[in-house]
Amino acid sequence: xxxxxxxxxxxNPPIIPPTPTPTQAGNPVRIFLKALVTPSWGSVLGTLLVxxxxxxxxxxxxxxxxxxxxxxxxxxxxxRDDFAYISWRAFRxxxxxxxxxxxxxxxxxxxxxxxxxxxxxxxVIRERTGKRVAIHDxxxxxxxxxxxxxxxxxxxxxxxxxxVLGIGAELLATPPSELEGLRRHPRLAFRSSVFDEExxxxxxxxxxxxxxxFIDNSQFFTARIGTIGRLVTGPIEHSRHTDWRKSLDAKTxxxxxxxxxxxxxxxxxxxxxxxxxxxxxxxxxxxxxGEVRVALLVTPINPRALAEFDPGVxxxxxxDARAFAAASGVELWRLDEEAALRENEFDDWCHLGNNDGRVxxxxxxxxxxxxxxDFSQAPGDSL
Amino acid sequence: xxxxxxxxxxxAVQAAVLGYLLFIAVMRMVAVESGATVFRYQGF
Numbered sequence: 001x002x003x004x005x006x007x008x009x010x011x012n013p014p015i016i017p018p019t020p021t022p023t024q025a026g027n028p029v030r031i032f033l034k035a036l037v038t039p040s041w042g043s044v045l046g047t048l049l050v051x052x053x054x055x056x057x058x059x060x061x062x063x064x065x066x067x068x069x070x071x072x073x074x075x076x077x078x079x080r081d082d083f084a085y086i087s088w089r090a091f092r093x094x095x096x097x098x099x100x101x102x103x104x105x106x107x108x109x110x111x112x113x114x115x116x117x118x119x120x121x122x123x124v125i126r127e128r129t130g131k132r133v134a135i136h137d138x139x140x141x142x143x144x145x146x147x148x149x150x151x152x153x154x155x156x157x158x159x160x161x162x163x164v165l166g167i168g169a170e171l172l173a174t175p176p177s178e179l180e181g182l183r184r185h186p187r188l189a190f191r192s193s194v195f196d197e198e199x200x201x202x203x204x205x206x207x208x209x210x211x212x213x214f215i216d217n218s219q220f221f222t223a224r225i226g227t228i229g230r231l232v233t234g235p236i237e238h239s240r241h242t243d244w245r246k247s248l249d250a251k252t253x254x255x256x257x258x259x260x261x262x263x264x265x266x267x268x269x270x271x272x273x274x275x276x277x278x279x280x281x282x283x284x285x286x287x288x289x290g291e292v293r294v295a296l297l298v299t300p301i302n303p304r305a306l307a308e309f310d311p312g313v314x315x316x317x318x319x320d321a322r323a324f325a326a327a328s329g330v331e332l333w334r335l336d337e338e339a340a341l342r343e344n345e346f347d348d349w350c351h352l353g354n355n356d357g358r359v360x361x362x363x364x365x366x367x368x369x370x371x372x373x374d375f376s377q378a379p380g381d382s383l
Numbered sequence: 384x385x386x387x388x389x390x391x392x393x394x395a396v397q398a399a400v401l402g403y404l405l406f407i408a409v410m411r412m413v414a415v416e417s418g419a420t421v422f423r424y425q426g427f
Contacts, residue, residue: 031393032390035389035390035391035392035393037397038393040394043394043397046397046402047405048405050403051402051403054402083422142422142424187422219417222410222411222413223420223421225410225411226407
């Protein structure tokens with residue numbers, strides 16, 4: 001048996017580990033894939049370095065000058081990201097340098113939806129004056145007087161021309177709590193010494209700045225960090241008049257008109273003077289820096305809503321606006337009748353949803369701007 | 384040599400992907416912590 005066992009043992013070869021072949025363990029592709037999915041100190045270190053490098057790139061490379069040169073579609077969270085859009089436009093205006101004459105349109109959503117486009121405003125001015133005038137449309141839904149002042153501060157270093165400030169009773173009723181909200185959560189992509197000054201006037205302390213653009217405006221960028229994917233998917237288009245509200249049913253209409261009425265009834269007496277003062281300082285700063293002519297534009301209101309509001313509110317607002325315009329030496333425009341705006345052209349109490357109405361309103365506004373402005377220094381048609 | 388390069392390339396790609404994701408995660412955390420949001424006007 002022992003001999004037999006010896007025979008058997010010599011017949012079975014010893015167990016030897018298989019030798020890797022060049023097409024398996026030694027294959028560079030397999031090594032690459034293994035290193036790709038296997039944790040290692042090298043990859044951990046690399047991960048931290050990459051994250052730190054991206055952060056450093058943001059801190060060192062993101063500046064208003066560079067943002068002005070990129071397609072705005074890379075910055076927008078969505079097609080209606082108005083604050084990113086007007087911030088970018090302000091950067092572009094600064095980068096473009098001084099213009100012989102320009103028009104700045106500053107206002108909230110009712111003004112935004114009342115104007116077809118800056119190109120249309122420029123077209124009417126060109127028809128009437130024969131001059132090519134740069135139109136800076138800086139309207140945005142919910143734009144506050146303090147943000148308007150910041151925008152004007154940003155573009156105003158070499159600004160000569162016409163400033164149209166959209167106003168309304170609801171805007172002037174804005175309480176200082178909105179300013180406190182903007183202090184904590186800025187919506188524009190830049191800080192402004194004028195905004196800080198307005199904070200101090202309102203008794204609030206500005207948030208300290210580091211001097212680094214990206215860090216000081218980090219909320220703007222961190223809120224939109226998902227847009228980094230646009231580097232792969234490509235930029236999107238800003239849409240000025242995307243339908244954001246359907247026609248209102250009777251119940252919603254009643255709710256909205258009551259809400260606006262209450263907002264104005266409570267807020268206007270308490271806050272109008274302070275907000276007129278903000279506009280007054282905006283105008284004074286602009287005049288100190290350039291040759292400007294200013295108009296206050298009472299933004300469109302649905303005639304049906306105006307009829308349903310307490311008539312005393314509108315009368316008081318218009319009386320205050322006239323007094324402010326006279327004291328400030330600025331024009332006051334209310335163009336709803338001149339543009340023959342009709343109830344059925346509005347989406348709600350103040351937003352024009354109909355393009356025919358917008359076209360008439362834009363033309364009426366541009367005609368006024370053409371009459372007000374001194375565009376003699378602007379290039380003519382022949383250029 | 385090619386094996387070392389392949390291993391380093393695997394680690395580099397892993398670090399690039401994870402580093403990018405870490406950067407996005409940190410930015411999102413900063414946004415949540417600071418209350419940063421994109422304002423969308425909803426009217427009255």
